[in-house]
Amino acid sequence: MTIPTDSVGIVMPKTHHFDAPLALDCGRTLDGYDLVYETYGELNADRSNAMLICHALSSDHHAAGYHHENDPKPGWWETCIGPGKPIDTNRFFVVCPNNLGGCKGSTGPNTVKLDEESTGPNAVNPDTGKRYGLDFPIVTVKDWVRSQERLASMLGIDKWAAVAGGSLGGMQALQWAIDFPDRVDNAIIIAAAPRLSAQNIAFNEVARQAILSDPDFYNGRYYEYDALPRRGLMVARMLGHITYLCEDAMRDKFGRELHAGGMNFSVSDTEFQVQGYLQHQGEAFVDHFDANTYLLMTKALDYFDPAADHGDDLAEALSCIDARCFVVSFTSDWRFSPVRSKEIVDAMIKAHVDVSYAEVEEQNGHDAFLMPIPYYLEVFHAFTKSIAL
């Protein structure tokens, strides 16, 4: 495979262990934790060109580039990160960590407790090391920001040129701007919402119930039983995919087209192409994502609610923001629709926050923030170009 010239190329993740205890919103404390992260581009001499990328529910620290020559696919935000792209690695030093509670190397449910024999989260024999499982504390968006702030300090970055993310990542960007106004120059908040609606929570709840009720879940200790709650996680992921694609995108992609096998008049056969697509997505997911992490991430979504600490007054919650903000929504996104993004924008305007807003007309639903949509890339790039380094 030839790696495209507008890619950051081959990258290797790094891991850093943070020693100091981290107090969490849930009242518990992590004695210490590891964060795995990737970086792209070069930090400039005055350390003013760093951009933090926050990932969404099922993503990780691998936002761009390839892990090796024959890696079949690049990081999850390859469309936006690279030389000459909106997150231009010729200008920015880009940092993307895996969130605390994640399953790709940062301390989380599938890593062993630090007080046990361990030389690192993934360096332990699962047959002997004991993993957190559901003993891992609930983490919130605020906790993530707190843990990422230490990563910034460790890297010698006093102030991010920008913090950016889509979906749950956008919520972290917003929380960063609220919690560390003097450490964020620009916040890029894409396909997000100021908090989940009852319907959003309802979808998360169904996904969680599917996992929790899988007998192979073993109350989160499936690692010890050499089991995986495959069925529950698959159903959760299939459901997620319905909310990532909009109705029109599904119609255009699949319509009512039948699979090669045609109509079989069976409750379990895959007849319509959309069934096959969802099943494939679900099955592929269970092999590379941890069910406990999925539960934690959905909870972090449910709990996110910056206005809650301010008597439900979002403008009041955002009034401390010093960063220039850029909010983007997609017309066909029904998970976090433009209406939800506008709630953020309206509250920012009320709070005299410097905000720009772009509503991108397109047909791909929530997943659009990952896609090479020309107008989206154009406005995104226009904003990042305006960032003075």
Add this chain to the structure above:
Amino acid sequence: MTIPTDSVGIVMPKTHHFDAPLALDCGRTLDGYDLVYETYGELNADRSNAMLICHALSSDHHAAGYHHENDPKPGWWETCIGPGKPIDTNRFFVVCPNNLGGCKGSTGPNTVKLDEESTGPNAVNPDTGKRYGLDFPIVTVKDWVRSQERLASMLGIDKWAAVAGGSLGGMQALQWAIDFPDRVDNAIIIAAAPRLSAQNIAFNEVARQAILSDPDFYNGRYYEYDALPRRGLMVARMLGHITYLCEDAMRDKFGRELHAGGMNFSVSDTEFQVQGYLQHQGEAFVDHFDANTYLLMTKALDYFDPAADHGDDLAEALSCIDARCFVVSFTSDWRFSPVRSKEIVDAMIKAHVDVSYAEVEEQNGHDAFLMPIPYYLEVFHAFTKSIAL
């Protein structure tokens, strides 16, 4: 309890056994079958005042009235059926059967095969009788109409004054008007669609996977294992409820209100009220509905597609309709939105079918067709009053 005066009062279901074989769309034949049904009101002398009610996915033949003095709740369409109501039992003789493949007395997955020791579907000891389970053939909307046509003949009804239903019931009303143009005077098609969208099918598929992957499903033979796929059916029902309520209705009903227990920072605790609501709906459902029937009903929805036999030309498919049609949609219904109802209406107009259409502005989502919404009841009643008997 005092039974309201605008109720049909205490009713008892009847069962009829149909001897003649019924050829099904799937290519299989039922040697015979039982239909359980209820009737309200009186058949007039020239048998011209009969109205057939077709039920939706999880309903049954008990559309109105009470089964006994202390019955805590009436039939599922009590808001619309009764003396002085839109389906006025002072004028109409109302018939509502449980669909073939149902689980409330008509022949279905939970009834025994007729060639085995049985004196009726529910009169068999489940320990000795063998139930169909997933051996029950897939039934389609057309099959239901075919089976109901025999019920009409048995009752001496040559022509229905009207066939009416909401959601999957509305699809049956439409199919009746297509398949038996000379036996339907009026078709009342509420909150329906001419066929499922890819997204509709996707939701059905997730629900089915939740059931099929429950280890207590035993490939549909859970009756024999004294088991119930409770978890899968619960998840399926929870998901269904999200699609029955719209986002606004959920917000108004629950918002982000917390349960009495407050925030517990646990992945399995019920914290937001919407979670508790869905879990309650799911748990209540599994005790009175059969999982195999749920699978069959979702398949009937997926397969419904009258235009398919006419080169995807819906107007062509509807051109044989002789009935006056009344189509109703609800603005907040996102399962089968007004856009989908208008597809039916537009095709009817193109096909010169006599059609009236009402779009009811309200906030309750798909479930609105069951609710006492004044404008809905008013236009519904106006239409039924215009039916000459």
